[in-house]
Amino acid sequence: MVNLTIDGIKVSVPEGSTILQAAREVGVKIPTLCHHPDQAVKANCRVCVCEVEGNRLLAAACAQPVMEGMVVKTRTPKVIEARKTILELILANHPQDCLNCIRNGNCELQDLANEYFIRDNPFTLKVRGLQKDYSTPSIFRDPDKCVLCRRCVEACTVVQSVNALGLENRGVLSMVVPTMGGDLIDSACVMCGQCIHACPVGAIGEVEEIDKLLAAIADPDKVVVTQIAPAVRVAIGEEVGMKTGDMPMDVFVAGLRQVGFDYVLHTNFTADLTILEEGNELLQRLKEGGTLPMFTSCSPGWINFCETFYPDLLDNLSTCKSPQQMFGPLAKTYWADKMGIDPAKIYSVSIMPCTAKKFEAARPEMNASGYRDVDLVLTTREVGRLFRMSGIDFDKLAGSNFDSWMGAYTGAAVIFGASGGVMEAALRTVYEVVTGNTLEDVNFEVTRGITGIKEAEVDLDGTVVKVAIANGLSNARQLMDQVRAGESPYHFIEIMACPGGCIGGGGQPITKANAKRVERIDSIYVEDEKCAIRKSHENPEVKTLYDEFLLEPLGHKSHELLHTHYQAKNKKYL
Amino acid sequence: MAEEMRIVLRNYGKIDPLKIDDYIAQGGYKSLEKASSMDKEALIEEVRKSNLRGRGGAGFNCGQKWSFAYKADADEKYVIANADEGEPGTYKDRLIMENDPHTLIEGMAICAYAIGATKGFIYLRGEYPQLIDVLNTAIAQAKEKGILKSFDIEVRSGAGAYVCGEETALIESIEGKRGEPRFKPPYPPSEGLWMKPTIVNNIETFASIPVIIEKGGEWYASIGVPSYPGTKVFTLTGDVNNKTFVEVPTNTTIREIIYQFGGGIPGGKKFKAVQIGGTSGAFIPDSLLDTPVAFDNMSAIGATLGSGAVLVLDESRDIVDVTTRIAKFFEHESCGKCAPCREGTARMHELMQLVNSGKGGQQDIELMQKLGNVMSIACLCGLGQAAPAPVLTTIKHFGTDYNAKLM
Numbered sequence: 001m002v003n004l005t006i007d008g009i010k011v012s013v014p015e016g017s018t019i020l021q022a023a024r025e026v027g028v029k030i031p032t033l034c035h036h037p038d039q040a041v042k043a044n045c046r047v048c049v050c051e052v053e054g055n056r057l058l059a060a061a062c063a064q065p066v067m068e069g070m071v072v073k074t075r076t077p078k079v080i081e082a083r084k085t086i087l088e089l090i091l092a093n094h095p096q097d098c099l100n101c102i103r104n105g106n107c108e109l110q111d112l113a114n115e116y117f118i119r120d121n122p123f124t125l126k127v128r129g130l131q132k133d134y135s136t137p138s139i140f141r142d143p144d145k146c147v148l149c150r151r152c153v154e155a156c157t158v159v160q161s162v163n164a165l166g167l168e169n170r171g172v173l174s175m176v177v178p179t180m181g182g183d184l185i186d187s188a189c190v191m192c193g194q195c196i197h198a199c200p201v202g203a204i205g206e207v208e209e210i211d212k213l214l215a216a217i218a219d220p221d222k223v224v225v226t227q228i229a230p231a232v233r234v235a236i237g238e239e240v241g242m243k244t245g246d247m248p249m250d251v252f253v254a255g256l257r258q259v260g261f262d263y264v265l266h267t268n269f270t271a272d273l274t275i276l277e278e279g280n281e282l283l284q285r286l287k288e289g290g291t292l293p294m295f296t297s298c299s300p301g302w303i304n305f306c307e308t309f310y311p312d313l314l315d316n317l318s319t320c321k322s323p324q325q326m327f328g329p330l331a332k333t334y335w336a337d338k339m340g341i342d343p344a345k346i347y348s349v350s351i352m353p354c355t356a357k358k359f360e361a362a363r364p365e366m367n368a369s370g371y372r373d374v375d376l377v378l379t380t381r382e383v384g385r386l387f388r389m390s391g392i393d394f395d396k397l398a399g400s401n402f403d404s405w406m407g408a409y410t411g412a413a414v415i416f417g418a419s420g421g422v423m424e425a426a427l428r429t430v431y432e433v434v435t436g437n438t439l440e441d442v443n444f445e446v447t448r449g450i451t452g453i454k455e456a457e458v459d460l461d462g463t464v465v466k467v468a469i470a471n472g473l474s475n476a477r478q479l480m481d482q483v484r485a486g487e488s489p490y491h492f493i494e495i496m497a498c499p500g501g502c503i504g505g506g507g508q509p510i511t512k513a514n515a516k517r518v519e520r521i522d523s524i525y526v527e528d529e530k531c532a533i534r535k536s537h538e539n540p541e542v543k544t545l546y547d548e549f550l551l552e553p554l555g556h557k558s559h560e561l562l563h564t565h566y567q568a569k570n571k572k573y574l
Numbered sequence: 575m576a577e578e579m580r581i582v583l584r585n586y587g588k589i590d591p592l593k594i595d596d597y598i599a600q601g602g603y604k605s606l607e608k609a610s611s612m613d614k615e616a617l618i619e620e621v622r623k624s625n626l627r628g629r630g631g632a633g634f635n636c637g638q639k640w641s642f643a644y645k646a647d648a649d650e651k652y653v654i655a656n657a658d659e660g661e662p663g664t665y666k667d668r669l670i671m672e673n674d675p676h677t678l679i680e681g682m683a684i685c686a687y688a689i690g691a692t693k694g695f696i697y698l699r700g701e702y703p704q705l706i707d708v709l710n711t712a713i714a715q716a717k718e719k720g721i722l723k724s725f726d727i728e729v730r731s732g733a734g735a736y737v738c739g740e741e742t743a744l745i746e747s748i749e750g751k752r753g754e755p756r757f758k759p760p761y762p763p764s765e766g767l768w769m770k771p772t773i774v775n776n777i778e779t780f781a782s783i784p785v786i787i788e789k790g791g792e793w794y795a796s797i798g799v800p801s802y803p804g805t806k807v808f809t810l811t812g813d814v815n816n817k818t819f820v821e822v823p824t825n826t827t828i829r830e831i832i833y834q835f836g837g838g839i840p841g842g843k844k845f846k847a848v849q850i851g852g853t854s855g856a857f858i859p860d861s862l863l864d865t866p867v868a869f870d871n872m873s874a875i876g877a878t879l880g881s882g883a884v885l886v887l888d889e890s891r892d893i894v895d896v897t898t899r900i901a902k903f904f905e906h907e908s909c910g911k912c913a914p915c916r917e918g919t920a921r922m923h924e925l926m927q928l929v930n931s932g933k934g935g936q937q938d939i940e941l942m943q944k945l946g947n948v949m950s951i952a953c954l955c956g957l958g959q960a961a962p963a964p965v966l967t968t969i970k971h972f973g974t975d976y977n978a979k980l981m
Contacts, residue, residue, distance in 0.1 A: 085952075089914060167752060171905060171907070171920070
């Protein structure tokens with residue numbers, strides 16, 4: 001242990017701790033901007049500088065290791081002048097449009113400007129006037145707002161190994177740019193949106209489409225139908241002042257009805273359906289010597305990644321569409337028919353934890369119903385805005401049930417929202433289909449948690465099936481390299497592009513720390529436990545769908561509506 | 575009467591730099607032989623005893639630095655010669671490498687033996703392409719003679735960034751990354767190139783080593799000012815009669831360098847100011863010229879020794895204009911990594927332009943002082959910390975020149 005004094009308070013911390021860590025131990029708050037709890041120390045914003053007795057230079061608290069007997073002062077006039085001046089410098093080239101910024105009220109720079117009561121900035125405002133990038137349907141970039149903390153670059157390169165973002169130029173001309181300074185759409189960007197979570201300000205965000213929803217709701221000729229992805233409920237409460245996991249599903253549904261949705265259905269329904277299609281696809285590949293290992297295909301960021309970096313492994317991808325895209329064509333065929341609604345009038349909206357889903361819905365092949373299958377994708381954050389705008393008091397709102405035919409779901413669908421959930425759901429079903437036995441304990445604990453790569457073995461009546469699960473694309477890359485080298489021991493691999501799975505998706509409430517992702521994962525399994533039915537093949541509405549419409553998994557109708565194909569992206573720069 | 579004393583330039587003009595036998599004939603590589611027979615700790619102690627302090631500008635005790643790398647436990651260690659020499663007006667390292675490349679190689683080899691390194695790099699300023707062949711020829715000759723044993727030296731050329739003279743930015747550049755400094759600690763002697771223990775020393779520092787080994791640490795420590803002993807090479811530019819170089823003991827004064835070795839100001843004009851140490855150096859007025867050119871003596875007058883560049887300005891020079899150009903230089907050379915340097919250098923230039931063009935007021939001077947003070951203690955690396963020095967020192971010593979330009 002190392003003993004030191006911070007603002008007169010004695011503290012003892014393990015060797016190798018930084019001043020910032022030591023200060024937190026004793027409740028001394030040191031401001032930070034480039035610091036990120038799960039990333040490497042950057043020490044580039046210099047907002048955390050402190051005085052260390054005996055040193056001429058100020059020390060960056062985030063980077064300076066503590067030393068025995070160190071005397072640190074965090075609130076001296078010298079320190080405050082330095083911090084204020086640095087904030088003034090950063091703010092002097094930052095657009096002053098907080099009022100209409102996507103991060104208004106949730107911005108680390110805004111908080112600091114407030115804490116240090118920056119009023120009359122002595123430096124002349126000089127905004128660079130850089131071009132905004134709206135080239136992708138998922139993510140926009142506003143380089144003028146960038147504070148060059150480089151957290152997005154680390155998210156893109158280290159966490160996701162996509163390397164779509166990097167630095168260009170130097171000095172005051174420095175900027176974070178997509179590959180070779182081009183548009184984001186021309187880079188290797190997979191649209192996972194992890195850069196959005198990393199960004200302390202409004203330099204990167206989701207492409208907002210709330211107005212399209214409002215127009216559809218206002219249109220008397222449109223029947224607005226929505227589906228809610230499995231990971232959304234645990235997080236949406238964070239957007240309206242609740243704790244993680246606290247939004248009851250029926251209240252969430254009631255809120256959506258208040259906003260003006262005509263019908264509220266659930267992506268969980270098609271998550272259960274995915275298990276039947278994908279589970280049978282796996283069994284077929286195992287039986288008939290198909291391409292193995294089979295990869296899950298629910299995560300559109302992952303699909304983009306595979307099409308970009310591993311085009312040689314596209315045959316390994318399950319041909320199943322994601323639950324969102326299974327829902328789309330079914331809503332405009334099966335469900336429309338059931339409800340007696342003209343599919344041409346259906347405006348299908350999905351509520352997703354994901355930015356890549358916006359891109360997925362817009363893929364040209366996603367029109368199996370004869371229409372665009374999913375008309376609009378809103379992220380959890382956008383729905384949060386919608387709720388706040390609508391002024392809904394969730395404490396006083398009576399719950400409401402999902403609408404019929406595509407609203408029922410099992411615990412197996414719920415856990416799709418967490419890394420390992422698809423695998424666990426598949427195992428619950430595949431085990432029973434193969435062995436004919438009832439699975440007494442449905443909990444496959446080894447598949448759960450935020451660990452980057454997890455693996456398990458399941459004995460299916462003598463056949464040992466080896467599975468692996470990766471969340472975060474740099475972890476996926478490790479498994480893919482193994483497959484490419486012909487050294488993969490697995491039969492089935494689940495991959496989710498985002499750390500922690502969909503609960504950490506690019507469209508979720510801004511999530512700086514992995515600790516928040518873990519909280520959401522925990523909530524997911526609590527919800528699973530509460531479900532009366534926890535195996536996808538026991539979903540009564542899914543049974544009806546097969547009995548009346550699809551007839552059998554992997555059948556003719558399924559292939560027409562629920563399965564897809566993939567294409568190499570052939571990006572110029574990787 | 576101050577006298578020149580040549581240690582690092584001892585072979586200047588005496589040998590053909592491309593002939594290793596010339597160097598050997600002058601006693602070259604004897605120190606390496608002697609060092610190689612010494613106990614490593616005793617060798618490092620000898621260097622420490624000489625009190626040789628880094629000639630690149632930071633002035634850290636060389637032997638102490640080596641001892642950190644020596645004590646670090648690692649499978650690989652590196653020796654890097656910092657030949658980035660980017661300070662405008664400085665060409666001392668070029669003189670050494672052009673005229674006596676083997677003294678650099680010998681110094682590096684002694685260091686490699688001392689700390690246990692087998693690989694060395696010479697990081698050569700991008701604007702010195704003509705020296706690549708000179709250095710490679712010398713390295714090949716030493717290799718051929720078996721002098722370097724298992725020690726390899728590779729010449730790496732920079733790409734023109736001033737900041738790559740900062741040792742960690744230099745390391746990043748060798749690693750193939752953007753030339754940007756790292757935060758310290760960890761310092762290179764514990765985690766440097768590819769995170770291995772690394773000694774980065776200036777060319778002039780390495781060139782001093784063979785002589786220290788030959789004549790002993792005590793001998794060296796007795797030369798010049800005791801806290802910063804030895805000699806220092808100065809390169810004289812600007813309004814001075816002899817635009818030349820000179821190697822002098824560190825107890826020589828600035829005045830002696832300008833008037834005795836530099837031959838004073840041409841055209842019968844009066845002295846105005848001298849900037850020592852390169853572009854980031856302080857401007858020094860006449861009243862402080864009797865300061866010895868040693869590290870701590872310079873610090874005491876709010877100046878730095880830096881690289882040893884001596885830029886003399888006569889009374890006809892517009893010092894506010896000169897400082898404005900310097901501010902532009904730093905805006906251009908900031909790497910952009912840390913906020914106070916990236917934004918601060920640009921704002922400093924903006925404010926200097928305002929004042930220089932007659933549109934500034936007292937509040938702009940005060941803002942520059944505040945900004946300069948913050949930058950000098952809060953920036954990530956030496957570039958940003960030193961960049962405001964010319965502005966701050968000219969405001970301090972030549973305030974009337976500023977006032978004359980205010981609105």
